[in-house]
């Protein structure tokens with residue numbers, strides 16, 4: 001469990017026991033999560049497929065974003081090429097606009113720096129996803145490369 005700066009908000013490692021809750025949340029947020037073309041694969045998964053994904057060995061860190069005991073989103077630290085890491089993140093629609101993603105990402109980035117000795121963090125944002133770009137910029141990320149369909153952001157940790 002990772003604490004965040006918000007006392008009611010924590011990051012909890014996602015294990016197969018969270019599959020049903022995660023699957024429900026994905027189904028309730030289908031339109032929100034796929035609005036920019038992302039997360040179509042996660043949204044299309046059956047409950048069993050979600051469970052299999054969470055049970056599979058992975059070098060990536062998978063966390064649920066938990067508000068007062070309720071799952072409100074997911075955040076992944078992707079071990080792309082350690083000490084370089086990537087990020088994936090989403091919130092349920094009704095949990096947006098309150099700073100939860102900012103606090104969750106800040107906690108995970110802190111963990112990556114202190115515990116995993118990460119030096120670089122990257123995130124790719126699909127064109128048109130202004131909220132995701134604003135989130136990264138709040139955390140100090142800078143745009144470094146434009147691709148046809150997405151923009152790459154970077155944060156140096158040391």
Ligand SMILES: CC(C)(COP(=O)(O)OP(=O)(O)OC[C@H]1O[C@@H](n2cnc3c(N)ncnc32)[C@H](O)[C@@H]1OP(=O)(O)O)[C@@H](O)C(=O)NCCC(=O)NCCS
Nearest residue numbers: 033089090091096097098099100101102124125131132135
């Ligand atoms: C990307 C995503 C996580 C951003 O969510 P978000 O709600 O904008 O981000 P935060 O939770 O940090 O909240 C920021 C908002 O809360 C407000 N806020 C309130 N208290 C705050 C605090 N203590 N700290 C930071 N922001 C705070 C901010 O002003 C901002 O408000 P705004 O929406 O009016 O600009 C969300 O839009 C999402 O899940 N989208 C679908 C999936 C997706 O696109 N994922 C990213 C793929 S690259």
